[in-house]
Amino acid sequence: MMQLTIRDLLPVYFEEERKKRSEIWGKEIVFQRGELTKIIAPSGSGKTSLMHFLYGIRREYTGDILYDQQSLRTIDPETLSGFRSSQVSIVFQDMRLLPEQTVMENLEIKRQLNPYHNEDKVRQMAERLGVGSKLASLGRTCSYGEQQRIAIIRSLMQPFDFLLLDEPFSHLDNRNAEKAMELMLEEAAVRGASIIFADLERIDFFPFTRLFYL
Amino acid sequence: MALSFKPIRPLLQTGTNKSSRLFSYAGLGIGVLLLLCAIQMYINIQSLLREGSIRKNGFDYISITKNVTAETQGQEEKNLFRQTDIDELKKQPFIDGVEPLLANDFHVKLSAGAMIPFRTDMFLEALDNSYIDTVPPSFAWQPGQRSVPIILSSDFLEIYNVFAPGQGLPQISRETATSLAVNIHCEGREKEEIFVGRIAAFSDRINSVLVPKSFLDWANQEFGKGREVSATRLFIKTKDANNPDFLRFLDGKDYKLNKDKTILGRNKMVIDGIFSGLGIFGLLVVILALMLFSFYLQLVIARSRDSLQLLLTIGYSPAWLSRNFSKRFIPVYITIVLTALLVTQLAQWAFHHFVMFDRPELSSFIHWGVWLVGVALIILSIVTNYRLVRKLLYRLY
Numbered sequence: 287m288m289q290l291t292i293r294d295l296l297p298v299y300f301e302e303e304r305k306k307r308s309e310i311w312g313k314e315i316v317f318q319r320g321e322l323t324k325i326i327a328p329s330g331s332g333k334t335s336l337m338h339f340l341y342g343i344r345r346e347y348t349g350d351i352l353y354d355q356q357s358l359r360t361i362d363p364e365t366l367s368g369f370r371s372s373q374v375s376i377v378f379q380d381m382r383l384l385p386e387q388t389v390m391e392n393l394e395i396k397r398q399l400n401p402y403h404n405e406d407k408v409r410q411m412a413e414r415l416g417v418g419s420k421l422a423s424l425g426r427t428c429s430y431g432e433q434q435r436i437a438i439i440r441s442l443m444q445p446f447d448f449l450l451l452d453e454p455f456s457h458l459d460n461r462n463a464e465k466a467m468e469l470m471l472e473e474a475a476v477r478g479a480s481i482i483f484a485d486l487e488r489i490d491f492f493p494f495t496r497l498f499y500l
Numbered sequence: 501m502a503l504s505f506k507p508i509r510p511l512l513q514t515g516t517n518k519s520s521r522l523f524s525y526a527g528l529g530i531g532v533l534l535l536l537c538a539i540q541m542y543i544n545i546q547s548l549l550r551e552g553s554i555r556k557n558g559f560d561y562i563s564i565t566k567n568v569t570a571e572t573q574g575q576e577e578k579n580l581f582r583q584t585d586i587d588e589l590k591k592q593p594f595i596d597g598v599e600p601l602l603a604n605d606f607h608v609k610l611s612a613g614a615m616i617p618f619r620t621d622m623f624l625e626a627l628d629n630s631y632i633d634t635v636p637p638s639f640a641w642q643p644g645q646r647s648v649p650i651i652l653s654s655d656f657l658e659i660y661n662v663f664a665p666g667q668g669l670p671q672i673s674r675e676t677a678t679s680l681a682v683n684i685h686c687e688g689r690e691k692e693e694i695f696v697g698r699i700a701a702f703s704d705r706i707n708s709v710l711v712p713k714s715f716l717d718w719a720n721q722e723f724g725k726g727r728e729v730s731a732t733r734l735f736i737k738t739k740d741a742n743n744p745d746f747l748r749f750l751d752g753k754d755y756k757l758n759k760d761k762t763i764l765g766r767n768k769m770v771i772d773g774i775f776s777g778l779g780i781f782g783l784l785v786v787i788l789a790l791m792l793f794s795f796y797l798q799l800v801i802a803r804s805r806d807s808l809q810l811l812l813t814i815g816y817s818p819a820w821l822s823r824n825f826s827k828r829f830i831p832v833y834i835t836i837v838l839t840a841l842l843v844t845q846l847a848q849w850a851f852h853h854f855v856m857f858d859r860p861e862l863s864s865f866i867h868w869g870v871w872l873v874g875v876a877l878i879i880l881s882i883v884t885n886y887r888l889v890r891k892l893l894y895r896l897y
Contacts, residue, residue, distance in 0.1 A: 363812075363817075363818050363894060364817055364818070364819055367812070367815050367816060367817040367818065368815075368817070370813075370814065370815035371814075371815030371816075372815075382810055382813070384511065384807055384810060386510070386511075387507075387510070387511075391507055394507055395507050395508065395811070396814055396815075398503055398507070399503065399814070399815050399816065
């Protein structure tokens, strides 16, 4: 997928007024492959909604989202699952791990869909982000910080052209956040992929090429 | 690396409602068993009755006569069928054909030759071949031919064998009877001619001595009194001899129906009805069990909703998930249907051996049609399951 387009997008539960103040809502923006986009969004500005819309798990919006030239509304579930396993990946703010599976099982369930790395590489990544010792623990026994790092590693298990980040560091200290960002930047660069990173404020260690205020 | 369902399996919470699952399995098993047994019994009944069946090409053939009462006796014109009667019968919607039994218009005597000192007055009748249940190829006659093939009612042979010992005559089997030649004496117009009659076949349907129509037409002309021959009996071809409209019409006309020939047909209908009912009941149980099973599946999916939703979110295809989820139950279905088939086979063997004493018309093995139904049930269960799971998963998407 070369580009991701939003056109006159607005959540149905937002008033039209929002379009005037926002650089995203109500505008037409084309995100190209390879770009690093930062979206700064205060609480309640619809950051998570935007990420969910872009990923196609919610449809309560007016306007349109295009994967290349195809409207997301017209893509059938089978095709969309193909996009999700090979072209678009996401780190959710609420992590969304399987609580009763081990960390390794959580990662494997994602990895086997469309393996980009081998198992050794997975362990290396876990070590690098400081969760190597947690691989055999159940998802629900991990702290939020650990879960967030595992969710980040999970998002890197597949090939992708766009990586969507929804406040991925909310439970991480700066040092761990920086390490995680570094890993994601490396992985995106290897794939020639784009990162769309939505967060509350500006973060120094994300070298964005485009900046929007939501 | 091929996509594996193994890591997904623990996400489906199936364990805690084991009893509801077992109930639906048992229900399905009983339903399938009832259905298969009913089909097999239905097939058994068909095979058993084929031998004695009076049906031919899906029609019942019955003969009717006019009721001879104290008032009408001696009045031929009231006791014989005329062309207008035949035409009227033909018009009825429940009658598919009418054929008169043509009688002899001359004097006929039968003698058994030198071997058996037996001589009797006789009658001959002729009927269109399509109304006769057993027509051998030899049943034909051409002018000049000395031998005349006869189709004899099985009942007549039985009656003969009853009175033969008392008369000092030998009892004879069907096989002997067909090899015997009898002399047919035709007398009339001051002429007598003797033909050699051979029994070509026995008929269970027609209580008569039948000769080829060509022979009787010729003989009536040759020896007859020259009057128009009206029929004393008519043969009726009908889809259902037990049709109430048909019976009511005959009663209204005061026609007498040869009833015992339809009794077998009536019994068959009742038995068919019972097994059809049992089959329908079995089918209902199967449907009920499949429904119960679908509730169980819905419960499993509802309980595993969060995990399944997450799998779909991270990129699992709903079709792949449904396929693999449904696949888990294929061995269960196959086991259930195979068990039912096995029990049906056992029942069939026991029925054939202990109830039917190994009668040759039946087989100890179940009919291939029953196997086919078993396979069809497996496919039906798998398909309905898959469609249900897919529908539920698409709803989660």
